[in-house]
Amino acid sequence: MTKEQARREVRAALSVGSFRVTKQRLAIVEELAAVERYATAKELHQRLSQKRSGVGLATIYRTLETLEAIGAASVRTQGRGESAYLFCSPEHHHHAVCTKCGKVEDVPCRSIGRIERDLTQALRFKTTQHRFEFFGLCDRCS
Amino acid sequence: MTKEQARREVRAALSVGSFRVTKQRLAIVEELAAVERYATAKELHQRLSQKRSGVGLATIYRTLETLEAIGAASVRTQGRGESAYLFCSPEHHHHAVCTKCGKVEDVPCRSIGRIERDLTQALRFKTTQHRFEFFGLCDRCS
DNA sequence: GTCTCTGCAAAGGGTTTGCAACGCA
DNA sequence: TGCGTTGCAAACCCTTTGCAGAGAC
Numbered sequence: 001m002t003k004e005q006a007r008r009e010v011r012a013a014l015s016v017g018s019f020r021v022t023k024q025r026l027a028i029v030e031e032l033a034a035v036e037r038y039a040t041a042k043e044l045h046q047r048l049s050q051k052r053s054g055v056g057l058a059t060i061y062r063t064l065e066t067l068e069a070i071g072a073a074s075v076r077t078q079g080r081g082e083s084a085y086l087f088c089s090p091e092h093h094h095h096a097v098c099t100k101c102g103k104v105e106d107v108p109c110r111s112i113g114r115i116e117r118d119l120t121q122a123l124r125f126k127t128t129q130h131r132f133e134f135f136g137l138c139d140r141c142s
Numbered sequence: 143m144t145k146e147q148a149r150r151e152v153r154a155a156l157s158v159g160s161f162r163v164t165k166q167r168l169a170i171v172e173e174l175a176a177v178e179r180y181a182t183a184k185e186l187h188q189r190l191s192q193k194r195s196g197v198g199l200a201t202i203y204r205t206l207e208t209l210e211a212i213g214a215a216s217v218r219t220q221g222r223g224e225s226a227y228l229f230c231s232p233e234h235h236h237h238a239v240c241t242k243c244g245k246v247e248d249v250p251c252r253s254i255g256r257i258e259r260d261l262t263q264a265l266r267f268k269t270t271q272h273r274f275e276f277f278g279l280c281d282r283c284s
Numbered sequence: 285g286t287c288t289c290t291g292c293a294a295a296g297g298g299t300t301t302g303c304a305a306c307g308c309a
Numbered sequence: 310t311g312c313g314t315t316g317c318a319a320a321c322c323c324t325t326t327g328c329a330g331a332g333a334c
Binding site: 162163164182183184199200203204222223224225 | 297298299300301307308309
Binding site: 076077081083096098099105107115116118119123124125126127128129130131132133134135136137138139142 | 225238249268275278284
């Protein structure tokens with residue numbers, strides 16, 4: 001996704017709520033979209049500080065929270081209680097994480113029917129949601 | 143799993159490394175195995191404090207870390223940066239989490255062949271590991 | 285003009301660490 | 310007896326919050 005696309009997508013998503021489009025939010029979104037992998041608030045803060053855009057750390061946290069709320073970002077926790085955020089589409093999908101370079105690709109959700117049938121029959125468990133994560137090597141790293 | 147089984151399983155796992163079997167560790171493991179869902183360190187600390195076994199919070203954190211290392215516990219993060227731990231077998235499997243009572247059941251891993259093939263072909267991504275989580279209603283809650 | 289957002293610094297809270305005493309093996 | 314473990318409290322560090330000024334609409 002280009003920066004332009006990211007910007008447009010977030011503009012659209014923000015305007016659904018009563019959110020405002022500020023230059024700080026756009027800078028954060030562009031940076032998050034550019035890394036193509038999970039990034040921490042601190043990391044984004046450092047990257048943005050190196051450029052002209054000096055966005056406060058608190059603003060980054062608040063923006064990431066907002067992005068998550070509107071479905072434009074996904075969160076995970078990595079060692080030492082740090083949260084890492086990934087820019088991604090609000091559509092239902094899963095992630096393929098490269099264990100070498102950290103790049104994350106979206107995986108559309110298809111055909112998990114059989115697994116769900118197994119679940120219902122074996123455990124009598126009715127699934128309403130699921131989440132898959134794949135780890136391995138991306139095209140470039142393999 | 144009974145407390146006896148949990149105790150035996152952990153004894154075996156600990157003795158693989160140069161770990162010692164202490165009454166605190168056994169108390170923590172029994173408690174963790176008994177809850178059958180994700181529990182935080184603080185929660186375990188409170189539960190153990192109500193019984194005779196007053197185990198220090200730091201010890202609980204250290205033990206949970208050890209259990210995770212030997213594959214006897216799985217970790218997840220829940221709101222506000224808190225870690226929650228689940229007692230589970232070191233075999234490769236997935237989890238079905240009841241969204242009502244929180245109970246977690248193990249799901250043996252079968253037949254994800256097709257999804258992996260899709261991944262390899264569409265994204266040129268070679269999976270080496272995966273992790274599935276299912277959310278829904280368990281037998282009792284549905 | 286109004287109402288949200290930002291930045292700073294301080295507060296908050298879960299987790300880790302240092303160290304002396306303890307207790308498995 | 311030796312060395313890993315425990316408990317306590319302090320230290321850590323990521324994250325959140327309060328508030329006054331700035332800025333989007």
